[in-house]
Amino acid sequence: MNKIALGLLSILLLVSACNTKPVFTLKGKLTGETDKALLVGVVDKEGYHVVDTVTLKDGVVDYSTFLDQPLLMIVGLDGSRQHSVFFADNGAYTIEGDIQNLKDATLTGGQLFTDYEKVKKLDSEFSVLLQDLRMAYGEASQAGDEAKMKEIDETYDAAFEKNNSDKMSFVSANPSSPVAAYVVYDSYRHQPLEDIKVAMAELDQSIASSPYYQLINERAAKLETVAVGQVAPDFTLNDTEGNAFSLSSLKGKYVLVDFWASWCGPCRRENPNVVKLYAEFKDKGFDILGVSLDEKEDAWLKAIEDDQLAWNHVSDLKGWKNEAAQLYAVSSIPHTVLLDPEGKIIAKNLRGEELRTKIAELLN
Known part of the structure; x- marks a missing residue:
């Protein structure tokens, strides 16, 4: 092989080596x-x-x-x-x-694998404690020991806060790690906007291309559009008769947009409070629009009848993919949004006596 051929071969091998990706x-x-x-x-x-x-x-x-x-x-x-x-x-x-x-x-x-194992260990320890607490709570509930149940609740709250604090310590120590971006996304995607902002501030911009950074950033941006003080985005869904009904048609009243579902236990337990609230204030400029995350029409309609929910109801029967729920960044239910007569968001996630106090303050 002549020198020219050898030189070309060497160049080809070098280029090939440089182009090889791990x-x-x-x-x-x-x-x-x-x-x-x-x-x-x-x-x-x-x-x-x-x-x-x-x-x-x-x-x-x-x-x-x-x-x-x-x-x-x-x-x-x-x-x-x-x-x-x-x-x-x-x-x-x-x-x-x-x-x-x-x-x-x-x-x-590698290193990212090792870093995530540290986070997994924290969650594993919390999971074991949670199982023990659930068992103890069940026993206390059966025995009617309210003092013990309260003690267990407090223990859970403290353990949850410690778990979250420990994971955020990892984020603070590793702000440029994609694992840190995942921890923030996983821990805060269902949290309020202000909490998300605080957690994201710990992350370095060098990982802005991480899908987890982008996901939590998009979540924050969506929550910004439905934050207190913003004009509530309008939407139109079918009511129980199959007719189109728009949120904007209720302008001029204080409106509670109530995201719920027939299968949601906490929602159904809250419904009696909402029924009383509606009866007390419906003639004073207050209205409710129920937005169901049901998928089965029969179950949705039966729950409305059984719980005697006498206000307007809409749904597209898409479950968690409900278009209004997506628009309002709903990640758990019950979820409430309170609007003033101009359609501006004035409060979120008020329930029970706290909600009644707010409505009474506005209308009495």
Whole structure:
């Protein structure tokens, strides 16, 4: 081979080496029913979804893929709750264990893997305590021991706060880690706007491309549009007769937009309070619009009748994908939004006596 050919070959090999990207690899061996295939799922901006299937040969795991971003990964059998959850980036990972008990499989990985294991340990400890507290609360409830029940509630609150504080300490110590972005997203996506802002302030802008940073940032932006002081976004859904009904048609009154569902226990328990409230103030410039997150029309209509909810009701029967609920960033129910006669949001998530006091203050 002449010198020119050798030179060209050297250049090609160098270019090839430079263009080679590191990939995520998962290697190891699993015991048990190894004729089954593993599902590889990730949590990203689309939520959880399966991205690949790994066919085992004599229990040997040999899988690789390229990850655009570090992601939370879930590996398990279809339909099984026994799965391995870990933080993955491009690099070498190993797995060993029983395919029927992947929750306890032994895994190794890089720095992000190790960081997430610290967070998992905090949640695991909290989960064990929570199980104990639930059992103790059930026993106290059966015995009618209200003092003990109150003590357990206080213990839970303290444990929850400590768990959250410990995780935020991790975020503060690792502000540039994608794991920190996931912790903020996972811990605060159902929290009030101000709490989200405080948590996000701990994150470094260098991870703004992380899907978890983007998700929590989008959540904050959506909550901004329905914050107290904003004009309530209008929406139109079908009422119980199948006719289009718009929120804006109630302008001129104080309006409680009540997001609920027939299957929601806390909602149904709150309904008697709302019935009394409506009876007391309906002739004084107060109205209610019930927005149901039901999927079954029969169950929705029966609950309205059974609970004697005599105000306007709407639903698109899409469950959690209800268009109004999406518009108002509803992540749990019951969820209430109180509007003034001009359609401006003046309060959120008032219930029981607190709600009645507010309405009485406005109308008496």
